[in-house]
Amino acid sequence: MQIQLISLATMLAVLCLACNQGAESSYDKQEVQLITLNESVQSLKQKETNRASVGDTTKENPLNTEDYDNIVENNFLAATQNPLSTFSIDVDEASYSNIRRFINEGSIPPPGAVRIEEMINYFDYDYAAPVTGEPFAVYTEISTCPWNAKHQLIHIGLKGKELPVNNLPSSNLVFLIDVSGSMDEPNKLPLVQQSLKLLTGQLREKDKVAIVVYAGNAGLVLPSTAGDNKMKIKEAIDALQAGGSTAGGEGIQLAYKIARENFIPNGNNRIILATDGDFNVGMSSDDELVRLIEKERQSGVFLSVLGFGMGNYKDGKMQQLAGKGNGNHSYIDNLNEARKVLVSEFGSTLFTIAKDVKLQVEFNPAKVQSYRLIGYENRLLAAEDFNDDAKDAGELGSGHTVTALYEIIPMGVRDEFTRPVDSLKYTSYEKMNHNNKDEVMTIKLRYKEPGGDTSKLMVHLVKDSKTPLESSSDNFRFSAAVAEFGLLLRNSKFKQDAQYSQVLSLASSAKGKDINNYREEFIQLVNASTSIAKK
Structure with missing residues (x-):
């Protein structure tokens, strides 16, 4: 018989019925481990009904309660006063597909939904894989900024590195x-x-999966099961039904407990x-x-x-979690x-090759008057x-590409964005070292091995190539197009x-091959x- 996982109360009731009728269930009683409460089935049912009346408002009350963080856009900063720009990488892609949903429904997304770095990083770019022992390679390009021809854009x-699936x-x-109402x-x-x-179809014999659900309570409905037992995993997934309120914290705690109990040293241990x-x-x-989550990680x-x-x-x-x-x-x-996400980008989504990846850019005030990091507002670091x-940062997956853009105002161009401040007494522009005036900036990166605690350093120098926009790469022009689109959507x-x-x-x-x-x-x-926008 099929078990309907609406809530803890429903699960217990179905199990009791199965025992009384002598029916065979798809799951052995030992395989269904639940967080138990010392309450009767009837009282649990009544409580779940009460919770559902509060927690399930999607049908009776169509009020839109979507929640987006306010984004305060990065300002232009003077290179003489703020030569360092530091941020964590971001490989999230959620913003783009969410924006697509709004546009396909005929509306412009709210500004808080428009995270330009996630829009840019939704797309793959034609960067060559690293040839050294480093986990990633670094590429840079400078050309004219499309939305202000007097400014420059740094890509x-x-x-x-891409690990073969095998x-x-x-x-x-x-x-x-989440199986709540x-x-x-x-x-x-x-x-x-x-x-x-779909993800289950990608699993191998050496992989294993457990399934935890939560509504009013949390429960384990599938113990850790070998990845080649796809029928059993899919049957457990198909059995799920929704109802009740949402005890997400309880579900997260149970999921971490199950993951720890089945931990694979040097493996990919992950809750989805x-x-x-x-x-x-x-x-x-x-x-x-x-x-x-900070504790559990x-x-x-x-x-x-x-x-x-x-x-x-x-x-x-969800961004924070x-x-x-x-x-x-x-x-x-x-x-x-x-x-x-789960098939084409299986490796990059689920398998980390470098963690706590940070970038620090030092701008040369002999070349750069002021600069602005486009996006990454919630990834800025001191x-x-x-x-x-000890400072947490972003993770890079197998074969992942990460792209960041800076808009810069070169020396000699009128700066309409930064407010003037008094000259510094000890580090004025005149006293700075101009021996490296052909360098626009220096990029430093720090990262850790997936299981490591000590970071490694990479350094990359960037010189002005003076490449016209029409001669720039497809990578440059397409990422610039996505960024410009984000600026328009955010107004x-x-x-x-x-x-x-x-x-x-x-x-x-700049479409390039565009295989997908x-x-x-x-x-x-x-x-x-x-x-x-014309309406």
């Missing part, structure tokens, strides 16, 4: 699935089930949380959850977050996106954090002369946004 790209380390995965929508739990079955982020029972505040178990649905999507919460859990955040708006190995105060027509021109000229048609889809989105 920084990282390319992670050589990827063994995985100990825990699928942590808010997930009872076609684009939520049913899409979660389809997505995780699938949810709309609407936690409303027990530990639910951002602060509580962040402190829990010390075990070596990483946390990746897959976001689903609309109407009550908690984007800000993935960031603090040494994982990544993706938004799954359709099955094609699930296939991209200058002293760069050398602090950024830094958009200057940005135009949808220019975005289309840049992107169309992701860049063509981007062009279609820009066209759709142009029409929406």
Whole structure:
């Protein structure tokens, strides 16, 4: 018989019925381990009904309660006063697919949903793989800034080494699935089930998966199971149904417990949380959850977050959970996106090759008057954090590319963005060393091995190549097009002369091979946004 995992109460009732009728279940009683409470089945049912009346508002109350953090855009900074720019890499892609959902529904996304660095990093770029023993290679390019011809744009790209799938380390995965009432929508739990079955198809014999669910309570519905036992894993996924309130904190705690119990030394130990982020029972505040995950990540178990649905999507919460859990955040708006994240990008999504990756850029004030990091607002670090190995930063997956852009105002160009301050007495421009005036900046990177605690340093010098925009690479022009699109969607105060027509021109000229048609889809989105913006 099929077990319907609506809640702890329903699970217990079904098990009792199965025992009384002598029916055979797909799961042995020893295989279903639940966090038990000393309450009767009837009282649990009544409590679950009461919780559902509060927690499941998606059908009766269509009020949009989606939540996005406010983004305060990075300002231009004078290189004489602030020569150092430090930030953590970001490999999340959630913002782009979420923006796509808004545009396909005929609306411009809220500014807080537009994280330009995630839009840029949604796309792959044609960077050569590292040839040395380093986990990634660094590439830079400088050309004219498309939305202000007097400014320059600096493109920084990282390319992670790609591990063949057969050589990827063994995985100990825990699928942590939200089965609360808010997930009872076609684009939520049913899409979660389809997505995780796609991932199950990628598993090998040496991998293993456990499944934890949570609604009013949390429970283990599939003990750690070998990856080649795909039928059993998929049956467990298919059995899930939604109902009740959302005890997300309790689910996270149980998932970490199961992951620790099945820990694989030197393996990929990871929780994959699938949810709309609407936690409303027990530990639910951002602060509580962040402190829990900061503590749990010390075990070596990483946390990746897959976001689903609309109407009550908690984007800000999921960003924090993935960031603090040494994982990544993706938004799954359709099955094609699930296939991209969990099949096409299987290695980069789930297998970390370098952790706590930080960049620190030192600008040469002899060449750069002021600069602005485009995006990465929630990834900024203090200058002293760069050398602090206790400071958390982003993770880089197998074959991942990471791209960052700086807009700079060269020396001699009128600066309309930075406010003047008094000259410094001890480190004035006149007293600085001008021997390296051909260098625009120096990039330093720090990273740790996936299981390491001590960082390693890489240094990369950047000189001005004076490359015209029309002669720049496809990588440069396409990333610039995506950034310009983000400035327009946010109605950024830094958009200057940005135009949808220019975005289309840049992107169309830089499509490259576009094997999966992701860049063509981007062009279609820009066209759709142009029409929406005219309304």
